[in-house]
Amino acid sequence: MATSDLITPATNTWCPGCGNFAIEHALKDVVARMIDEGTPADEFVLVTGIGCHGKMADYLGINSFYAIHGRTIPVATGIALANPDLRVICCAGDGDCYGEGLEHLVFAAKRNVDITLVVHDNRVYGLTTGQYTPTSPLGFPGRSTPAGSPEYPLNPLALMVGAGATFVARAYSRRLPQLRALIENALSHRGFSFLEVLQVCASFYNQTGYYDEHTYDLDPEEFPIADVDRALHLAREWDYSRDSRISLGALYRSRLPTYQEHLAAQRAGIREPGRAIREFLDERT
Amino acid sequence: MEEFSVLIGGRAGEGINRASAVLNRMMARLGRFVYMYYDYPSLIRGGHNFAIVRSADHAVRTHRDRVDMVLCLDSETVRRHEGRLNPGGVLLYDSSTVKEAEGVPVPLNEVLDAEKAPPITRNSGMIGAFCRVAGISWPLVEEVFVREFGRHAEVNLRVARRAYDSVETQFRVSGGNREPMPVLTGNEAIALGLVRGGLDTYIAYPMTPTSSILHFLAEFARRTEITVVHPESEIAVILMALGAAYAGSRCAVGTSGGGFCLMTEGLSLSGMAEVPVVIVLGQRPGPSTGLPTYSCQTELLFARHAGQGEFPRLIAAPMDADEAYVWSARALDFAWRFQVPAILLVDKTLCEGGYSAVIDPDMKISTPDVGTDASQDEPYLRYRVTPTGVSPMRTVPSKGAVIKVNSYEHDESGTTTEDASVSATMQEKRREKVRTLADALAGFEPVAVSGAGDARVGVVTWGSTGGVVLEAVEGLALRVIRPVVLEPFPVDAYRAAVQGLDRIVVVEQNWTGQLEQLLRVHGFATDARVQQYDGRPFTVEDLASRLAEVV
Numbered sequence: 110m111a112t113s114d115l116i117t118p119a120t121n122t123w124c125p126g127c128g129n130f131a132i133e134h135a136l137k138d139v140v141a142r143m144i145d146e147g148t149p150a151d152e153f154v155l156v157t158g159i160g161c162h163g164k165m166a167d168y169l170g171i172n173s174f175y176a177i178h179g180r181t182i183p184v185a186t187g188i189a190l191a192n193p194d195l196r197v198i199c200c201a202g203d204g205d206c207y208g209e210g211l212e213h214l215v216f217a218a219k220r221n222v223d224i225t226l227v228v229h230d231n232r233v234y235g236l237t238t239g240q241y242t243p244t245s246p247l248g249f250p251g252r253s254t255p256a257g258s259p260e261y262p263l264n265p266l267a268l269m270v271g272a273g274a275t276f277v278a279r280a281y282s283r284r285l286p287q288l289r290a291l292i293e294n295a296l297s298h299r300g301f302s303f304l305e306v307l308q309v310c311a312s313f314y315n316q317t318g319y320y321d322e323h324t325y326d327l328d329p330e331e332f333p334i335a336d337v338d339r340a341l342h343l344a345r346e347w348d349y350s351r352d353s354r355i356s357l358g359a360l361y362r363s364r365l366p367t368y369q370e371h372l373a374a375q376r377a378g379i380r381e382p383g384r385a386i387r388e389f390l391d392e393r394t
Numbered sequence: 395m396e397e398f399s400v401l402i403g404g405r406a407g408e409g410i411n412r413a414s415a416v417l418n419r420m421m422a423r424l425g426r427f428v429y430m431y432y433d434y435p436s437l438i439r440g441g442h443n444f445a446i447v448r449s450a451d452h453a454v455r456t457h458r459d460r461v462d463m464v465l466c467l468d469s470e471t472v473r474r475h476e477g478r479l480n481p482g483g484v485l486l487y488d489s490s491t492v493k494e495a496e497g498v499p500v501p502l503n504e505v506l507d508a509e510k511a512p513p514i515t516r517n518s519g520m521i522g523a524f525c526r527v528a529g530i531s532w533p534l535v536e537e538v539f540v541r542e543f544g545r546h547a548e549v550n551l552r553v554a555r556r557a558y559d560s561v562e563t564q565f566r567v568s569g570g571n572r573e574p575m576p577v578l579t580g581n582e583a584i585a586l587g588l589v590r591g592g593l594d595t596y597i598a599y600p601m602t603p604t605s606s607i608l609h610f611l612a613e614f615a616r617r618t619e620i621t622v623v624h625p626e627s628e629i630a631v632i633l634m635a636l637g638a639a640y641a642g643s644r645c646a647v648g649t650s651g652g653g654f655c656l657m658t659e660g661l662s663l664s665g666m667a668e669v670p671v672v673i674v675l676g677q678r679p680g681p682s683t684g685l686p687t688y689s690c691q692t693e694l695l696f697a698r699h700a701g702q703g704e705f706p707r708l709i710a711a712p713m714d715a716d717e718a719y720v721w722s723a724r725a726l727d728f729a730w731r732f733q734v735p736a737i738l739l740v741d742k743t744l745c746e747g748g749y750s751a752v753i754d755p756d757m758k759i760s761t762p763d764v765g766t767d768a769s770q771d772e773p774y775l776r777y778r779v780t781p782t783g784v785s786p787m788r789t790v791p792s793k794g795a796v797i798k799v800n801s802y803e804h805d806e807s808g809t810t811t812e813d814a815s816v817s818a819t820m821q822e823k824r825r826e827k828v829r830t831l832a833d834a835l836a837g838f839e840p841v842a843v844s845g846a847g848d849a850r851v852g853v854v855t856w857g858s859t860g861g862v863v864l865e866a867v868e869g870l871a872l873r874v875i876r877p878v879v880l881e882p883f884p885v886d887a888y889r890a891a892v893q894g895l896d897r898i899v900v901v902e903q904n905w906t907g908q909l910e911q912l913l914r915v916h917g918f919a920t921d922a923r924v925q926q927y928d929g930r931p932f933t934v935e936d937l938a939s940r941l942a943e944v945v
C-alpha cells in the first residue's frame with residue numbers, strides 16, 4: 110500500500126520542526142507495512158487525547174476516536190474489550206496521560222490490556238502554550254510556573270515497570286529508524302505496550318541539543334529483558350531532571366496472559382436473551 | 395384478607411433483607427401481588443433495619459404506614475414500630491432478646507438450641523412463627539424455603555417448623571386467584587430489560603443504589619455472552635463504554651449522583667461524538683455523600699443539563715419493575731438507533747424495592763427506523779447530514795470504511811473543523827435529532843394518564859413516586875399524569891393529558907420542585923405542590939392526607 114494513502118488531506122498545523130511529524134511518519138510506515146503483510150486496514154484503530162499529539166487522529170487515514178483530554182486509555186480499553194482482534198493504538202500526551210488521566214495508565218499496565226500506548230512526551234503542554242507537565246524538570250520555567258516548577262518530575266519508565274507493563278521502551282523523535290522499529294515491536298507485543306517518545310517541541314521546550322548529546326542506544330542483544338530489577342535500575346538512570354545519560358530502546362518485555370484473554374476464558378456460551386430471562390423469572394417465581 | 399402488610403425489623407447484619415425477600419416470596423406464592431420496602435442505614439453491622447412486605451389482590455407499588463403484623467428480632471423494633479399495628483394486628487417478638495412486649499413471644503434461643511441450629515437461622519424461626527399466625531399452610535412454607543435456600547433449606551426448615559408449632563393461627567391470609575408471579579427488585583428488572591434490549595457489555599463502579607445491577611449482571615454473565623467490567627473509576631466507566639460502543643458493543647453503565655458527576659465529561663463526549671450509551675442513574679439524597687441508602691428525586695435537572703454544550707439525550711423515569719424492564723430495553727435500543735446518550739432515571743425506592751413483575755421475556759422493542767442503514771454509503775461518512783439528523787452508523791471494523799469519531803466539532807467525515815458554516819450545520823444536525831427522537835417517542839406512551847375521567851384536578855408526578863400517588867388518589871376525583879419520558883419532554887402528550895383540568899398539583903421527592911420547573915420551561919402552569927425530602931418515600935396514608943390539604 111502506498112504510505113501516502115494513509116495521510117488524510119486535513120491541513121497539518123504542527124509547528125515546523127515539531128517532533129510529532131516523525132511520530133506520524135513512523136506510525137504510517139509501520140501500519141502500511143503491516144497492511145502489506147496482511148493485517149486488514151480496517152482493523153487498525155487510533156485513539157488520541159487532546160493536545161498537539163491528538164491531531165494525529167485527523168492526519169492518519171485509519172479508524173480513529175479523537176477522545177478527550179487524559180482519556181485515551183479507557184476508550185482504547187473499551188475498544189479492545191469489545192473486539193480483541195483490533196490493533197488499538199493510543200497517541201497520548203504527557204500532560205494527557207501522566208497528568209489528567211494518570212490512573213488509567215497505571216490500570217492499563219496492571220491489567221495488561223492488549224493495546225499500544227505511544228506517549229508524545231514533549232515535557233510540556235504544547236496546545237495550551239507552554240505549561241509544565243509531570244515530566245518537566247525541577248525548576249522548569251513554564252507559563253504557570255514562571256519562577257520555576259517546584260515539583261520533581263515523574264519517571265514514567267520506572268512507573269510503568271513498577272505497575273506491571275509487559276513492554277516498556279523509550280524512543281526519540283530524531284531517531285526515526287529506531288522509533289519505527291520500536292512502534293513495530295510494541296504493536297506486535299501481546300499485552301500492554303508502553304512506548305515513551307522524547308518528542309521535540311520546537312516552540313515551547315526544544316531539547317534537541319540536550320537529547321542529541323545525552324541519548325544512547327541500548328544493546329538489542331541484551332535488552333529487552335524480563336527482569337524487573339534490572340529494568341527498573343536502568344529506568345532510573347535518568348530521572349528527567351538531573352544530567353545523565355538517557356537510554357533509548359526497549360528495556361523490559363515479558364509475556365503474561367492479557368486482560369482480554371482472561372475475560373475470554375470466563376465467557377460462557379451464547380444464550381438467546383429471551384431464554385436467559387425466562388429461566389431467571391422461573392427461579393424467582 | 396384482601397390486603398395484608400407485615401413488618402420485620404432487627405439490627406443491621408441480622409439478615410432482614412433476606413428475611414423480607416422470603417416473606418415477599420411467600421406472599422407471591424399465594425398468588426398475591428407484592429411489594430417490599432427495605433429501610434436500612436449505610437452500615438454493615440449495628441443500626442436498625444426493617445422491611446415492610448405488603449400484598450394484595452391488586453398491583454401494589456408502595457407501602458403503608460400501618461401494618462397487620464410486626465415481627466421483632468430486637469426491642470428497638472418493638473419500640474419503633476409497635477405503634478404501626480392496625481386494630482386487631484399482632485406483634486411477634488423474639489422472647490430471648492426482647493424482655494417486655496405486648497404480643498406473641500417466640501423463644502428463638504430455645505428453638506435454635508433444640509435444633510442445634512446456627513444463629514443465622516434465627517430469621518427462619520421468626521418466619522415460621524409468622525406463617526402459623528398468618529394461617530399459611532406448612533406445605534407452602536416448605537416449598538418457599540426449598541426454592542429460596544436450596545441445599546441450606548433443611549436446617550432452616552427444622553427451625554421454622556419448631557417455631558411454627560409454638561404459636562397459634564390468628565388470621566387467614568388468603569390466596570389470590572392468579573398464578574404466582576415472579577418477584578424482582580427494580581434493579582433486577584432494569585438488568586433484565588437491558589439484556590432484552592441487546593446488552594453486550596455492562597460497566598460500573600459500585601455505588602448504592604445501583605450496585606446490585608452490577609452484581610446481578612456479573613452473575614448473569616456467567617451463563618450468557620455478556621461482559622461485565624468494574625474499572626478504576628466512573629470516568630473510566632463511561633469512557634470504556636464509549637470505546638466499546640464504537641467497536642459495536644451495546645453498553646450500559648450504572649451509578650448514582652456522585653458517580654454521574656464524574657461521568658459528565660464523557661456524557662458530553664457521547665453527545666458530540668454520537669456514540670451511544672445507556673446510563674442508569676439511581677438517585678439517592680445529596681448533596682455529596684448524603685444519605686447513601688435512602689431515596690429522592692433530585693437529579694432530574696442535573697440529568698437534563700449535565701455535560702457541557704447542547705446535545706440530544708433521552709431521559710426516561712419508570713415507576714415500577716414492569717416499567718423499568720420495558721424502558722431499559724427501549725433506552726438501549728433508542729440510544730443505538732439515534733446515537734445518543736440515554737439516561738434511565740431511577741431511585742433507591744425503585745432500585746431496591748421488591749415487586750411482583752409482569753414482564754414478557756420475548757418483548758419486541760420496535761424502535762422506529764429512521765434511515766440508519768449504512769451499507770450503501772461510499773465513501774462512508776460517519777456524520778453524514780440527513781433530514782432526520784441521524785447519520786448511518788457503522789462500527790469498527792467495517793470493510794472499506796474509515797470510521798472517525800471526534801470530540802471536537804467535525805465535518806461529515808469526522809475530521810476536526812472550526813469552520814463557521816460547518817459548525818452551524820453540525821449543531822443543527824444534532825438539534826434535528828432531538829425532534830426525530832421526540833417524534834419517535836410519541837408512539838410509546840411517553841405520558842401515562844389514569845384516574846377519574848371527569849376530574850378537574852390533576853396530580854402530576856414522576857418515577858417511583860407514581861406508585862404511591864396511584865394509591866393515594868383512590869376514591870378521590872383526581873387524574874394522575876406521569877411523564878415517563880422527561881427528555882425530550884413530550885409536550886404534546888402532556889398538553890393532551892392535562893386537557894380540561896383546572897388545577898395541577900405536583901408531587902415529587904425534592905424541595906426545589908424539579909418537575910415543576912421543567913413543566914414551566916415548557917409553558918405549563920402548576921398550582922400546588924407536595925414535596926418530601928427526608929430520604930423516605932411517601933407512604934399511602936401520609937400522601938393521601940397531604941394531598942387532601944391542597945386539592
Ligand SMILES: Cc1ncc(C[n+]2csc(CCOP(=O)(O)OP(=O)(O)O)c2C)c(N)n1
Pocket residue numbers: 158159160161162163178201202203204205206229231233234235236237242
Ligand atoms: C478536561 C480538560 N482540561 C483541560 C483541557 C485543556 N487542554 C487541552 S490540551 C492540554 C494540555 C496538552 O498537553 P499534553 O497532553 O502534554 O499534549 P501536547 O499538546 O503537549 O501534545 C490542556 C490542558 C482540556 N481540553 N480538557
Ligand code: SF4
Pocket residue numbers: 122123124126127128129161231235236309310311312313
Ligand atoms: S507547540 Fe510544540 S508540540 Fe505543539 S505543534 Fe508546536 S512544536 Fe509541536
Ligand SMILES: [Mg+2]
Pocket residue numbers: 160202203204229230231232233234235242
Ligand atoms: Mg505535552
